[in-house]
Amino acid sequence: MKKREPVLVVYEDEYLLAVSKPPRVASVPATDVPEARTMLGMVGEFCRARGDENKPYLLHRIDMQTSGILLFGKYERDREKLEGILTAKDTIKKYLTLVRGIPKGTVITAKLKARTSDEKIFAQTKYRVMKIYRVLKTALSLVEAEIKTGRKHQIRQHFADIHCPVVMDQTYGDREFNTKFRTSFRLGRQFLHSALLEFTHPITGLRVRILAKLPIDLENALKRLEVSVS
Numbered sequence: 001m002k003k004r005e006p007v008l009v010v011y012e013d014e015y016l017l018a019v020s021k022p023p024r025v026a027s028v029p030a031t032d033v034p035e036a037r038t039m040l041g042m043v044g045e046f047c048r049a050r051g052d053e054n055k056p057y058l059l060h061r062i063d064m065q066t067s068g069i070l071l072f073g074k075y076e077r078d079r080e081k082l083e084g085i086l087t088a089k090d091t092i093k094k095y096l097t098l099v100r101g102i103p104k105g106t107v108i109t110a111k112l113k114a115r116t117s118d119e120k121i122f123a124q125t126k127y128r129v130m131k132i133y134r135v136l137k138t139a140l141s142l143v144e145a146e147i148k149t150g151r152k153h154q155i156r157q158h159f160a161d162i163h164c165p166v167v168m169d170q171t172y173g174d175r176e177f178n179t180k181f182r183t184s185f186r187l188g189r190q191f192l193h194s195a196l197l198e199f200t201h202p203i204t205g206l207r208v209r210i211l212a213k214l215p216i217d218l219e220n221a222l223k224r225l226e227v228s229v230s
Helices: 039-049 076-082 154-161 175-185 216-229
Strands: 009-012 016-021 067-073 092-100 107-109 124-135 138-147 192-200 207-211
Touching: 009 207, 016 039, 039 067, 067 076, 092 154, 092 216, 107 154, 124 154, 124 216, 138 154, 175 216
Parallel strands: 067 192
Antiparallel strands: 009 016, 016 067, 092 138, 092 192, 107 124, 124 138, 192 207
């Protein structure tokens, strides 16, 4: 059995706990994924192991193949106050992603399906191109993306909509290119990472800024890109 990765805490206070989720780990249980193999289960076990009496709960989710910040509430008594963090107007959510092509502009506004119905609703992704690589007879862009809404697969769908799909995205991406990229740069999952979460704490009133550095697989992919274009 594959050894479970340790829980990496990136922020904690009396009410909240944030961890950096590794790739290929589900946020919550599913029919074929028991709770013990999810971040919900792993964080719960982490808290029990250190003697905490609370039962942590997730305040949002990120895709299994996406890495980065996951925010948990500690105590049920605070749930109602904490659940609004991710939807508050002054909350900032930034991701790092590598996309194929060079996106033009700074914002993508296109309706996407709601999580619980086929209705299409407003979604907006702001972005800036940080670096451009020219490899495999194409251009790749390292992008910082900020989502002002939280639709399912929002960043992945929005960049695919403008013909700049996330590298190694198996659902919305370019499969032929992904195969070449996997072979050349040894990355086995989509290049998407939740890097920053900033918000006003609903209980203390303080401004909180949480960062999660790139995991080793994405760091190594960027290093190989640097070598290939140098």
